[in-house]
Amino acid sequence: MTNLQRDILTGLTFVTGVIGFISGEFIISSALFAATTFASNINVNRKNHDN
Incomplete structure (x- = not known):
């Protein structure tokens, strides 16, 4: 699944x-x-670990 x-x-x-x-x-x-908060935090954590 893409970021978009x-x-x-x-x-x-x-x-x-x-x-x-x-x-x-x-x-x-x-x-x-x-669920929205959980999904949003997962996306932020993944973006931080990718950098």
């Missing part, structure tokens, strides 16, 4: 979490926010 695909997937997960939060699905949106 990872960024798009992370962004879509975040937007889905926001929409879920607005519609009142707090448990699902919390899980999506956690």
Whole structure:
């Protein structure tokens, strides 16, 4: 998976979490926010180790 695909997937997960939060699905949106944070941290750590 390329960096662009990872960024798009992370962004879509975040937007889905926001929409879920607005519609009142707090448990699902919390899980999506956690997944987004986890994926974002993995991407940052991989970029730091590549340099």
